[in-house]
Amino acid sequence: MTKRSRDSKGRFDSSAAYSDQEFIDAVGELDLPTTVDVANVVGCGHSTAHGRLKSLEDSGDLESRSVGSALVWSVT
Incomplete structure (x- = not known):
């Protein structure tokens, strides 16, 4: 079992698993992407996607x- 890193509050650090660019690319590739759409493309949970977005x-x-x-969401 791989040990996942945790942030200063003891929560799992999802930033190590998914890059910012993955989220930006997903938003740029989809038409009218919602948080759920981006989560599905990136392959993470809704709360992870929402926090990163x-x-x-x-x-x-x-x-x-x-x-x-x-x-x-849209890319600026």
Whole structure:
């Protein structure tokens, strides 16, 4: 069994498993990509995708808008 790294709060560190570029590429390749769509393409869980997408939005790489009850992502 491979030991996964943990962050300072003891949670598994998902940043080691998936690169930022994988999320950016998934958003760029999909039409009106929701968080669930990106999670499916990258191969991670919804909460992992949501956290990473929000982080990329905070850093200015992505932007989101609400469409109904979903967030739709786009590359800036």
